[in-house]
Amino acid sequence: MDLEDYYRVLGLRSGASFADIKASYRRLVQQYHPDMNPNDIRAKDKFIAVTEAYKYLQTVVIPEEIISETNNVNSKVSNSTNVKTEVKTSTNIPKSAVNFHPPNLQDIEQRLKWKSYEQLQRFLQEKRFAHAIALAEALMARLPADVEVRQWLAIAYQIWGRALITEKQFPKAQIYLKKALKIDPYNKALWQEIQQDLQKLELKTHC
Structure with missing residues (x-):
């Protein structure tokens, strides 16, 4: 399934907020929970699909509190000049506040990354x-x-390509091995490995 499919499972449009995702998940889980639908295979399958969709969207949709934190950082950065002026003219501000540095946008992106x-490691394992x-x-x-x-994306392509070779x-x-080369063409170690994978693939194709 692609990203839009996961939204669709939860009855949502693509791009719905994290709060909407959580609310829809809770509602659907209660509706299709096996305890509420004993011996109903369709309800069980729906329950599994809803749970899986929610777990996946948790990894790619930014929660509102992080968005709020980002906005606060923007506000603090834009007002930094005024803050510095107030620090110079006020005698009641604690010394620790003078050295306060709000988290920057890069820190927030790194947390998400x-x-x-x-989650990517878990999926691959x-x-x-x-x-x-x-x-x-x-x-x-x-x-x-x-x-x-x-x-990471190149390695994911490579691992999937190798799995597909095993599955013949x-x-x-x-396709996926070549995607790996295309997405990270300057990685010499990866390039050498994928060339070996492609050679193995060619031998298996001609066998």
């Missing part, structure tokens, strides 16, 4: 490759200039 990375790639692609869209995020889905495997 590493939270997503932890659980062999949920489609989820891993969707998450890595969403993170790449959010942080397109981040070198580490680019490497050779054309699809080749």
Whole structure:
């Protein structure tokens, strides 16, 4: 499933807020909970799908409190000149307040980045490759200039490509291996590994 599918499972439009996602999840979980629908296979499947959609969207949608924190940082940065003037003219401000540095936007982005990375690792360990790639692609869209995020996406493509080779889905495997090269073309170690993967793939194709 892609990102829009997860929203759809929760009965929401793409781009819904984190609060809406949480509210819809709670409502649907109560509606389709197995305890409320004994021996109902459809309700059980719906319950699983709703839970999975919520867990995934938790990793890619920014909670309102973080958005609020970002806005506060913007406000504090824009008013920094006035703050400095007040510090100079006031004698009642604690000394610790003079040295106060609000968290910057980069710190907030880093928190989101590493939270997503932890989830990405879990997806790869659980062999949920489609989820891993969707998450890595969403993170790449959010942080397109981040070198580490680019490497993570390339590695996710490579791991999925290798899994597809094992499953003998050779054309699809080749697509994802080439995607890995394209997304991170200057990573020499990755390039060498993928060239070996492509050689193995070619041998298996001709066998």
